[in-house]
Amino acid sequence: xxxxxxxxxxxxxxxxxxxxxxxxxxxxxxxxxxxxxxxxx
Numbered sequence: 132x133x134x135x136x137x138x139x140x141x142x143x144x145x146x147x148x149x150x151x152x153x154x155x156x157x158x159x160x161x162x163x164x165x166x167x168x169x170x171x172x
Contacts (some may be wrong), residue, residue, distance in 0.1 A: 132168040132169065132170055133168070133169045133170070134169070134170050134171070135169050135170070135171055136171065137171070138150065138157060138159050138169055138171050141159045141167070141169035142159050144167055145161055145163070145164055145167050147161050147162065147163040147164065147167075148160070148161045148167055149161070149162075155172060156170055156171065156172045157170070157171045157172055158170050158171075
């Protein structure tokens with residue numbers, strides 16, 4: 132999982148990426164390709 136200051140580039144890597152907020156952190160997850168993960172905050 133990458134920790135990034137901006138998730139816009141992580142979200143645009145694949146069209147199945149979704150932005151989700153959990154416990155005050157913003158995550159980009161992808162159910163089709165689980166390697167596409169990123170976290171902010």
